Each structure stands twice: as structure tokens, then as C-alpha cells.
Amino acid sequence: MSMVTRYTNCRVLRDDSLLDDDLWVADGHIINPKNYFWNSRKIPDRTFDCQGKIIVPGFIESQINGGFGVDFSSNVDSLKEGLASFRKEITQFGITGFCPTMITSPCEVYKKALPLLRKQRGNLVQGAAVLGAHVEGPFINKDKNGAHPTEFIQSQCLSSKDEIIDFFGSINNITIMTIAPELPKALEMIECLVKNNVICSIGHSTANIDEAEGGVNTGATFITHLFNAMQPFHHRDPGIVGILSSVKLNRKCYYGIIADGLHTHPAALRIAHRTNAPCAVLVTDAMAAMGLGDGSHCIGSQSVTVTGKKAVISGTETLAGSVATMNSCVENFMRNSGCTLVEAVNCATKHPAQLLKCVDLYGTLDFGTVADFVIIDTDVNVLATFIGGDCVYKSDNIVGFFD
Incomplete structure (x- = not known):
């Protein structure tokens, strides 16, 4: 020893x-x-x-678009160097492992970027572990695109492994993929991805409760940033939010939640936590401007403007990811949901490790x-x-x- x-x-x-x-x-x-x-x-x-x-335990981030000027969906030619820098910088916020997240992009961008986002162990020299990419799109609903460029959103999913590989080049480096379950062939794609060890998440969606339950029962085990880019809760049809208390699920479904003080109201944090605490997974959804301060920055092919703690698509009031840090989200979640420090930390450590099926190593x-x-x-x-x-x-x- x-x-x-x-x-x-x-x-x-x-x-x-x-x-x-x-x-x-x-x-x-x-x-x-x-x-x-x-x-x-x-x-x-x-x-x-x-x-x-x-x-x-070290914090685990399952949805982060970039930070410190690095964006995982753009500037692919400099992505290798950017990722290397990011892995070192992100440790100051307690993150020891993360899923670099790509928003909706052209297929040629995925083919160039995904090989660079392969899984890599963390260490003293290189910094935080890369836990595989979170591909957030392009198989999402245009009506809930958020900051995703609509021209690259696909209106129909792919139903076979060969089709998926042809689109992305490979699925070996994809850990999570966000899909809108109401799209044509969505369930076939979810089933295919799960069989090939890709975690499926439902989000950026107009799905009703039946469609959401169908996505989970087919194999999805995650919800992308709960409450955001989805139908709002309604008492006659709670939509994806209803998954938190559904009795029709055949598997556990975790949910990501952005506790940055902007994306989710404190009352919504409390509702989510008190409804289904064991499945809460804190995410920052941070973008390239995280760590840089106020100004204009790039996320994918879109320009965003940061003022204080708020990042919006330039010229609009549409939130474009966040500039939050994971440790601040843990503190916000603890304070605003009323949960304990242990419960809040679990949402950034044990729960994401369980979601990513690496709890034997991390979390x-x-x-x-x-x-x-x-x-x-x-x-x-x-x-x-x-x-x-x-x-x-x-x-x-x-x-x-x-x-």
C-alpha cells in the first residue's frame, strides 16, 4: 500500500x-x-x-454546456484545448466529474466533437473526470427549444442503431441523450439507445402525462431540467412534471433541477423535493459565460447576454442556460427547499452517480x-x-x- x-x-x-x-x-x-x-x-x-x-463526496454534474469561455457545442477546432482547461478550472467549485453537454447542433458537429468528449478518469494533472457527453437534442420539440437553434432540430427520431450511428458517427462517447417522447419514433429510439447503454432523458418537450410515462416505461430514467422547456403543470394533465408522483412507472426516474435562483422558483423546488426527494439531481446547466462575468458570450451558434446571475438569448428575455456554480446550487437548494445539508449534497453526489450508474466509484x-x-x-x-x-x-x- x-x-x-x-x-x-x-x-x-x-x-x-x-x-x-x-x-x-x-x-x-x-x-x-x-x-x-x-x-x-x-x-x-x-x-x-x-x-x-x-x-x-466530489460533486457530479450531469448537464453543463461549458464555462470559462469554453463551449462544448461550438469552436470544435479548439475543443480539445478548451476541455483540458475546463477540467482544471471546474474543480474550484467542487466538481470532480461531469458530462459535457452539447445543445442541438448539425450532425457534422457531433461527429467532430463527440470523439473529444470521451470518458476520461480524473487526476491531479488533468483535473475532473469526463463522464461522457450529454447530447441534449437534436430530437426535441421545436415548440420548447429554449436556447436551441430551431434550424437543426429534427422533427422525427431514429429507430435503429445504424441510423443513430450514421447521424452521430458513434454513440460510444454518449452517456445521456435528451429526447422529446412525443416525437415520431421517439419510443423506438429510446429503446434502442437504452439497449446500447445510453441513458435517455425526456425534456424540451410538450409531452402530456401519458407520453411522458410512455417514455419512462420504454427506458428513460431522467428528466432534463424539470419545469424548464416543458408544459407547465396543469391539474387535468400534469405533463412531464407528473412523473414525480406517477404510479404507472416500471422504473425509477431521476430529474434534473436548476437551483440557481432564476430557472426554478423556491416554491417549485420545495414541491419537487417534497414530492420525490430521492430522485432529485442538481444540475447547473451552466454555459460558456460561467466564471467570466457580465458581457456577451456564445452558446452553440447563439449569442447570449449575461447580467449578474442571469444569462439570456441576446435581444430577448429567454433564459439561455445559467452561469451558476454547483456549490451555489447546493446551497440554494438547501436554503430554498428546506432540506438538510446532507440531502442537498446527495442531490449533487450520490443521486447523479446512481443515475450515471457509477456509484460504485463516485458519489x-x-x-x-x-x-x-x-x-x-x-x-x-x-x-x-x-x-x-x-x-x-x-x-x-x-x-x-x-x-
Whole structure:
């Protein structure tokens, strides 16, 4: 066993509780101290005093369009360099793994970009893990396009693996695909993708409750940014929102929710959480302007304007993604939904890991998982981020912790 590190004087999120405990790390993984100290009577090679702070799993982002000037849907010629820079920068917000998200684009753009968005493990040198692409479109409803360019939206889905591969070039690097379940051949496409290990999400849709349930029962296990780009809840037909409490589903369906203070009202956050807390997955839906401040920026082929915390399609009031950070969304969700810190953190860690079927590696601090973790305070300020046991980001506010 390589160097063993012990983090002490901290509260550790484990088994859905904050425990006064130590965290032990070796060989890039969380280890059980009983198998090291109590059995061998060896002391750790080094010990760090966390001064009463909180250790939680690294945040996992399943929908993020870009940030720091990088957009995953445009400037494909510089995407490799942009992704490399992004992976390092994003760790300052506690994210240790993410699904780079492409909005609706021409098929030739997918063929060029998707090979660059392949799954990659996180590490000290390269930063956060790439968990595969989230392809948000182009098989969505034009009436709920949001910031997606309508000229590239496809009015009919593809029903065979060969057709899908012909359109995208390959599906090997696609982890999630958002589809409007009411489109022609949508259910055939969902079934085909699921059989080929692609997670299907329903969204950007005018689906009624029956169509939404059909999408889930065919294989979809996610809802793209709940409440946004879908029919509003109605008591006679709740639409996709009704999935939260549907009794007709044959599988668990998670839902993404943007808790940035703009995309979803605090009352809606409370309704969603109190209706179906175990399936809540926090997403930022952040775009290229995240981390850059006010000004005009690009998302896909569209121009957006950022003022404060709000990003809109230039010349309109239509929200165009967000400029929120994951740690701020965790704090907003905790404060506005009334849930606990543990519940809010689970929505950015364990739940997305369960959705992405990687909870055996990421999303918890269980023994044997990858040592991706974040040290935070009670306001969810990120003090330090670790990937594979290595510190990849350290705030100026914790001078002395790891010197």
C-alpha cells in the first residue's frame, strides 16, 4: 500500500449522515481504517487537521454546456484545448466529474466533437473526470427549444442503431441523450439507445402525462431540467412534471433541477423535493459565460447576454442556460427547499452517480470508492477539492490546512 493519509477533526458525509469521524485515503481510494490501523497497528504516513470542516463526496454534474469561455457545442477546432482547461478550472467549485453537454447542433458537429468528449478518469494533472457527453437534442420539440437553434432540430427520431450511428458517427462517447417522447419514433429510439447503454432523458418537450410515462416505461430514467422547456403543470394533465408522483412507472426516474435562483422558483423546488426527494439531481446547466462575468458570450451558434446571475438569448428575455456554480446550487437548494445539508449534497453526489450508474466509484465516501472529495463549510463554500486523493484546488481561506 502506498502512502496512507488521514483527515481528522472533521465531519464526514457517510451513510446519509454527517459523522464525527476521520477519512482515510490510500492508493487513490477511500480505505477502511480497521483494515489498516486496527489490524496492523500502523499509523498513517501523514495526518491533516481539517479544523472542524465538512468532507463530502466530489460533486457530479450531469448537464453543463461549458464555462470559462469554453463551449462544448461550438469552436470544435479548439475543443480539445478548451476541455483540458475546463477540467482544471471546474474543480474550484467542487466538481470532480461531469458530462459535457452539447445543445442541438448539425450532425457534422457531433461527429467532430463527440470523439473529444470521451470518458476520461480524473487526476491531479488533468483535473475532473469526463463522464461522457450529454447530447441534449437534436430530437426535441421545436415548440420548447429554449436556447436551441430551431434550424437543426429534427422533427422525427431514429429507430435503429445504424441510423443513430450514421447521424452521430458513434454513440460510444454518449452517456445521456435528451429526447422529446412525443416525437415520431421517439419510443423506438429510446429503446434502442437504452439497449446500447445510453441513458435517455425526456425534456424540451410538450409531452402530456401519458407520453411522458410512455417514455419512462420504454427506458428513460431522467428528466432534463424539470419545469424548464416543458408544459407547465396543469391539474387535468400534469405533463412531464407528473412523473414525480406517477404510479404507472416500471422504473425509477431521476430529474434534473436548476437551483440557481432564476430557472426554478423556491416554491417549485420545495414541491419537487417534497414530492420525490430521492430522485432529485442538481444540475447547473451552466454555459460558456460561467466564471467570466457580465458581457456577451456564445452558446452553440447563439449569442447570449449575461447580467449578474442571469444569462439570456441576446435581444430577448429567454433564459439561455445559467452561469451558476454547483456549490451555489447546493446551497440554494438547501436554503430554498428546506432540506438538510446532507440531502442537498446527495442531490449533487450520490443521486447523479446512481443515475450515471457509477456509484460504485463516485458519489459517496464508502470504503473502496475513488477518493474524490470536497472540504466545505456549512455555507457550502469550497475550501479544497481532491481527485484520487490528490488536492487539485485549495482556497486561500484554508492556508495552513495542507502545508
